[in-house]
Amino acid sequence: MKGLIRWFFFRSRGDSPFKLLLIHLALIMACLIAIYPVARVVSISLRPGDRLLSTDLALIPRDATWSNYTRLLASKDFFLWVWNSLTVTISVSVIGVILAATSAYAFSRWKFPGRAPALVLLLSTQMVPAIMMLIPLYLMFVGITRQFGIPLVGSYLGLIVAQSAVGVPFSIWILKGYYDTIPVDLEEAAKIDGAGPLGAFYRIILPLSTPALAIVFLFNFMASWVDYILPRVILPKPELFTWPLGLQRLQGQFQTEWGMFAAASVLVAIPSMALFLYSSKWLISGLTLGSVKG
Amino acid sequence: MRSVLASDIAEKLWSWLRALFALALLALVVKFLATYLPKQQSLTPTVVLGSMKTVGGFVALIAAFVVALEFVLYVILMKLLKWKHALAYMLVAPGMVGIALLFLYPFSYNIAIAFSNRSLERFLPGAYSYGLAFGVENFRSVFTDKILHDTGFWEVFARTWLWTAINVFFHVLGGLGLALLLNRTLPLRGLYRTILVFPWAIPQVIVALALHNEFHYQYGFVNNLLVSFGLPRVQWLSEPVPAFVAATISNIWLGIPFMMVIILGGLQSISHEFYEAAAIDGASGWQQFKSITWPLLQPVLTPATVMGTIWTFNAFNVIYLITVGGPSEKTDILVTALFKAAFEFYRYGQAAAFALVIFVILFAVSATWIQLSGGLKGVTD
Known part of the structure; x- marks a missing residue:
C-alpha cells in the first residue's frame, strides 16, 4: 500500500502531494462526467424489457440480460443498416483515395497553369456548410434521376457521389502536403534508371505515402460512417437506411424500443470507438499534416 | 529507482x-x-447482390467516363499539342471534373435557385421560372419575413452567435483546464486521456439521439440525478430556455475533448527551458502561464478556435437530434433553420437565398481569420 502511494506520487516531484491529490480528484471527476452518459447507454441496453422506463440510476441493472440485443438482431433491420452503411462508406473511401492520390501528385510536382486557383478552390470547398450544398445537390439529383434514369435519389449512388464531393478536396489537400515532403531526388533517380513519370509515381511515391493514404482513407471512412444529414435527405426508403437513420427510427419509438436503440448504439459504437481511438494519433497528425508546408 | x-x-x-x-x-x-x-431476415443474399450490382454498375460507369476523359486528353494534349503540362492535366482531370460537377456547378445552381420561385407547388421544370424580381423577393423575405413557421432571420441569427460563443468559450476553457492538468508526468495519465476522449470518439449521432431521451422529464438520467441531489425536475425539452441549455450542455460535453487534445499537443511543444528560466527568476505559476504558456499556445489555439467556431456554427446534428429546434422553434440555429426551410417547408427559392446569406457569414469569418493569420501565401507554393 505504501509502495502504491509512493508510486502514485513519485514522478511529479514538482507538485506537492496535496496538489497532486487535487489534480487526480479533478481528473477523476472529469472522467466520470465524460464516461457517465456512455455508460448509461450500455446500462439501458442491458435492462430487461419490462424495466426500460425506470428512474433507476444504477449502472449495472440487477437483472441484466442480453434480451435487447437478441431481439434487435433477430427482429430488426440492424444488419441491413450496417451493410448499407458499409457499402456506401467503403465506396466513398476508395473513390476518395484513388482520385486524391493522382490529383494531389500533379499538384505537388508540376506548376501547371491554373494550379493556384484550383488549390484555392479546393480550400474554399471546405468553407461551405454541407447543408448549403444539399439544396442544389438534391434538386440536381432529382433532375438527373427523372431525366436520365440514373437513380441518384433513392439509391446509394447519390449518397456516394455527394459524400465523395465533400471528401475528395480535403483528401487532395492532405496528400499534396504529404507528397511535398518527399524529396524529388527519389523520382529523378528512378527516372535515370529508366522509369517513366508514372512509373516513378507508382513505384516510389505511392509506397512511400502509405501512411498518408491510410489517413485519407480513414478520414473519408469516418466522415461517411457517421454522416446523418446527407443520407437523411437522399435515402428516404427504409430498406436503404444507413445505421444513423435506423437508430433514429428505433429512438423515435421511445416507449417501446429504447432498450433496442441502446443495444444498437452499443453494437455500432464499439467498433467505431475502437477504430477512432486506435487511429486518433494519425487522425490528429493528419489535421496538421497538410498545413505544415502549405 | x-x-x-x-x-x-x-x-x-x-x-x-x-x-x-x-x-x-x-x-x-x-x-x-x-x-x-x-437468423435474421433483413439482409438476404438477394439484398447483398442487389446492392453490389448497383454500386458495381455505378463504379463501372465512372471508370468508363474516366477512361474516355483520359483518352481525349491524351490524344489532344499529348499527341496533338505535345504540351509539357499534358501529364499534369491528365492526373488532375478526374478529380477536378468531379469537383466542378459537384461543387462549382451546384454552387452556381444554388445562386440560380435563389433567383427563382421554386417551391413544392412549383417543383418540376416548366412550373417555376427565373427572374431578378424573384431573387430580390427571396432575399427580402429572408430578412423581413419568417424563415421558419413563425421565427424571423434575426432572432435565429442572434441565437446562433450566442450558441457559438457560449460553446466555444467552454470548449476552450474546459479543454485548456484538462490539458494543463494532464501536461505533467502523472501516473494513470494514459488512462485519463483515453477516457476523456470518449465524447469525441463515440459517433455524434448516437450521443445526440441518446441524450434526447436522457433529457426526458420522468425517465432521463439528467432529471433523476437532479432529484438525487435534492433538486427539482426540469422540463428540459418543452420550455425554450431549458431546451437551449440542454443542447448547449450536450455540445460542450461533445466538444471539450477535441480542444483538450489539440491544446495538449501545443503544451507539449513548449520547451521546458522557458519554465526553468522563469522559475529561476522566481515567477509564480500564474505569471508563467500568463507570459509563457498562453502566448506560446496561440499558434495552436487560434486555428483550433476558428475551426471550433465554424463547427459549432454548423452543429446541425446536436440541435436537430436533441431538441429538433423546438419547443416552437426556440432553439433553432441558422443551419437547422435552413434545413427546415428547404426540406420541411419546401421553399426552395427562399432557402437558396438563405443559404447564400449563411455562406457569406461563414466566408467573412474564414476570410477574417485568413487575413489575420498571414493570408493565403503558403497555400499555392
Missing part, C-alpha cells in the same frame, strides 16, 4: 490491458453478429 520502474511497468501493463479489453469487446460484438447473421 524501483518506483520509476514500477510506474513504467504499470503504464505498459495498462496499454496492454487496454488493447486486450478492446479486442475482447470487439470479439464479443463479432460473435454476437456472427451468431445472429443466419
Whole structure:
C-alpha cells in the first residue's frame, strides 16, 4: 500500500502531494462526467424489457440480460443498416483515395497553369456548410434521376457521389502536403534508371505515402460512417437506411424500443470507438499534416 | 529507482490491458453478429447482390467516363499539342471534373435557385421560372419575413452567435483546464486521456439521439440525478430556455475533448527551458502561464478556435437530434433553420437565398481569420 502511494506520487516531484491529490480528484471527476452518459447507454441496453422506463440510476441493472440485443438482431433491420452503411462508406473511401492520390501528385510536382486557383478552390470547398450544398445537390439529383434514369435519389449512388464531393478536396489537400515532403531526388533517380513519370509515381511515391493514404482513407471512412444529414435527405426508403437513420427510427419509438436503440448504439459504437481511438494519433497528425508546408 | 520502474511497468501493463479489453469487446460484438447473421431476415443474399450490382454498375460507369476523359486528353494534349503540362492535366482531370460537377456547378445552381420561385407547388421544370424580381423577393423575405413557421432571420441569427460563443468559450476553457492538468508526468495519465476522449470518439449521432431521451422529464438520467441531489425536475425539452441549455450542455460535453487534445499537443511543444528560466527568476505559476504558456499556445489555439467556431456554427446534428429546434422553434440555429426551410417547408427559392446569406457569414469569418493569420501565401507554393 505504501509502495502504491509512493508510486502514485513519485514522478511529479514538482507538485506537492496535496496538489497532486487535487489534480487526480479533478481528473477523476472529469472522467466520470465524460464516461457517465456512455455508460448509461450500455446500462439501458442491458435492462430487461419490462424495466426500460425506470428512474433507476444504477449502472449495472440487477437483472441484466442480453434480451435487447437478441431481439434487435433477430427482429430488426440492424444488419441491413450496417451493410448499407458499409457499402456506401467503403465506396466513398476508395473513390476518395484513388482520385486524391493522382490529383494531389500533379499538384505537388508540376506548376501547371491554373494550379493556384484550383488549390484555392479546393480550400474554399471546405468553407461551405454541407447543408448549403444539399439544396442544389438534391434538386440536381432529382433532375438527373427523372431525366436520365440514373437513380441518384433513392439509391446509394447519390449518397456516394455527394459524400465523395465533400471528401475528395480535403483528401487532395492532405496528400499534396504529404507528397511535398518527399524529396524529388527519389523520382529523378528512378527516372535515370529508366522509369517513366508514372512509373516513378507508382513505384516510389505511392509506397512511400502509405501512411498518408491510410489517413485519407480513414478520414473519408469516418466522415461517411457517421454522416446523418446527407443520407437523411437522399435515402428516404427504409430498406436503404444507413445505421444513423435506423437508430433514429428505433429512438423515435421511445416507449417501446429504447432498450433496442441502446443495444444498437452499443453494437455500432464499439467498433467505431475502437477504430477512432486506435487511429486518433494519425487522425490528429493528419489535421496538421497538410498545413505544415502549405 | 524501483518506483520509476514500477510506474513504467504499470503504464505498459495498462496499454496492454487496454488493447486486450478492446479486442475482447470487439470479439464479443463479432460473435454476437456472427451468431445472429443466419437468423435474421433483413439482409438476404438477394439484398447483398442487389446492392453490389448497383454500386458495381455505378463504379463501372465512372471508370468508363474516366477512361474516355483520359483518352481525349491524351490524344489532344499529348499527341496533338505535345504540351509539357499534358501529364499534369491528365492526373488532375478526374478529380477536378468531379469537383466542378459537384461543387462549382451546384454552387452556381444554388445562386440560380435563389433567383427563382421554386417551391413544392412549383417543383418540376416548366412550373417555376427565373427572374431578378424573384431573387430580390427571396432575399427580402429572408430578412423581413419568417424563415421558419413563425421565427424571423434575426432572432435565429442572434441565437446562433450566442450558441457559438457560449460553446466555444467552454470548449476552450474546459479543454485548456484538462490539458494543463494532464501536461505533467502523472501516473494513470494514459488512462485519463483515453477516457476523456470518449465524447469525441463515440459517433455524434448516437450521443445526440441518446441524450434526447436522457433529457426526458420522468425517465432521463439528467432529471433523476437532479432529484438525487435534492433538486427539482426540469422540463428540459418543452420550455425554450431549458431546451437551449440542454443542447448547449450536450455540445460542450461533445466538444471539450477535441480542444483538450489539440491544446495538449501545443503544451507539449513548449520547451521546458522557458519554465526553468522563469522559475529561476522566481515567477509564480500564474505569471508563467500568463507570459509563457498562453502566448506560446496561440499558434495552436487560434486555428483550433476558428475551426471550433465554424463547427459549432454548423452543429446541425446536436440541435436537430436533441431538441429538433423546438419547443416552437426556440432553439433553432441558422443551419437547422435552413434545413427546415428547404426540406420541411419546401421553399426552395427562399432557402437558396438563405443559404447564400449563411455562406457569406461563414466566408467573412474564414476570410477574417485568413487575413489575420498571414493570408493565403503558403497555400499555392
